[in-house]
Amino acid sequence: MKKVFGVLGDPIEHSLSPAMHNAAFRELEMDCEYHAFRVRHKYLKNAILGAQAMGFGGLNITVPHKEKALEFTNPDTLARRIGAVNTVSFNDGIRGHNTDGLGAEMALLEAGVGINASNVVLVGAGGAARAIAFHFAEKGAGVTIANRTPEKAEVLAEDVGCSHAGLENLKELLQDSDILINATSAGMHPHIDSTIASRDILHPGLAVFDIVYNPLQTKLLHQAELAGAKPIGGVAMLVHQGAEAFRIWTGQKPPVEVMRNAVLEGLG
Numbered sequence: 593m594k595k596v597f598g599v600l601g602d603p604i605e606h607s608l609s610p611a612m613h614n615a616a617f618r619e620l621e622m623d624c625e626y627h628a629f630r631v632r633h634k635y636l637k638n639a640i641l642g643a644q645a646m647g648f649g650g651l652n653i654t655v656p657h658k659e660k661a662l663e664f665t666n667p668d669t670l671a672r673r674i675g676a677v678n679t680v681s682f683n684d685g686i687r688g689h690n691t692d693g694l695g696a697e698m699a700l701l702e703a704g705v706g707i708n709a710s711n712v713v714l715v716g717a718g719g720a721a722r723a724i725a726f727h728f729a730e731k732g733a734g735v736t737i738a739n740r741t742p743e744k745a746e747v748l749a750e751d752v753g754c755s756h757a758g759l760e761n762l763k764e765l766l767q768d769s770d771i772l773i774n775a776t777s778a779g780m781h782p783h784i785d786s787t788i789a790s791r792d793i794l795h796p797g798l799a800v801f802d803i804v805y806n807p808l809q810t811k812l813l814h815q816a817e818l819a820g821a822k823p824i825g826g827v828a829m830l831v832h833q834g835a836e837a838f839r840i841w842t843g844q845k846p847p848v849e850v851m852r853n854a855v856l857e858g859l860g
């Protein structure tokens with residue numbers, strides 16, 4: 593019988609996950625399909641338990657449910673530490689995982705940038721920054737967190753056990769850094785003129801990873817190019833966090849390039 597997978601969120605109509613995973617299932621000729629479900633906050637528990645009861649193959653969880661989903665799953669150690677779940681598997685009860693940090697690491701790796709023993713300045717202290725901070729610190733990166741609201745950077749740095757600094761010190765911070773990550777919504781459509789850093793504080797030798805993927809070429813990536821730094825866009829993280837979820841659910845090697853093409857087509 594056909595296996596069903598899905599993503600739960602609200603709103604959900606712009607999700608690229610159905611296109612990405614259905615392309616992977618087609619490529620591997622698996623009798624599976626993936627749908628987007630708009631689920632209200634108060635029904636999240638029912639939706640997760642219902643998916644298990646109906647024999648779903650797995651779920652992704654997206655905004656605004658990632659934190660709440662922790663309560664209704666048995667989270668693995670990383671998801672518990674992050675405090676958020678983006679992938680649910682039903683192979684062994686209801687397990688909660690978080691693949692966002694690994695997705696970010698893979699995006700850098702495929703651009704030839706390793707994270708262990710690197711100095712990373714992570715701008716942002718929301719959900720995505722949290723996942724990246726825990727995963728990167730666990731992998732041996734030296735992480736410094738800066739955020740528009742400094743108190744949130746301080747709290748996240750304390751949780752992770754890493755440093756924090758004021759955004760106003762970004763220029764000095766970057767002088768000794770290998771990687772700058774934008775994990776904020778700055779630059780995201782429709783605020784495409786917004787950026788966390790201008791060309792003059794970036795330098796050759798710095799990898800500038802913008803996890804925003806809409807638009808594909810953000811203002812920050814353009815500034816990085818002008819400064820001779822290495823620009824890395826957010827699509828790769830989206831694809832690799834999805835690829836890792838695919839691997840968890842199916843045990844199969846995900847067709848990463850097919851998934852990437854589906855996402856790029858979805859973004860037009």
Ligand SMILES: NC(=O)c1ccc[n+]([C@@H]2O[C@H](COP(=O)([O-])OP(=O)(O)OC[C@H]3O[C@@H](n4cnc5c(N)ncnc54)[C@H](OP(=O)(O)O)[C@@H]3O)[C@@H](O)[C@H]2O)c1
Pocket residue numbers: 655692695715716717718719720721739740741744775776777778779780786788803804805826827829830831833
């Ligand atoms: N590529 C991927 O796979 C992937 C995965 C997840 C998320 N994302 C993208 O990452 C971004 C953040 O997502 P999230 O889930 O972490 O959101 P979130 O939890 O709402 O956090 C938003 C973060 O952005 C900061 N921020 C918002 N506008 C800003 C601005 N104009 N200048 C500076 N900082 C600003 C916020 O700072 P304050 O604390 O001061 O409000 C906060 O740190 C979104 O664009 C999302 O689409 C990409």
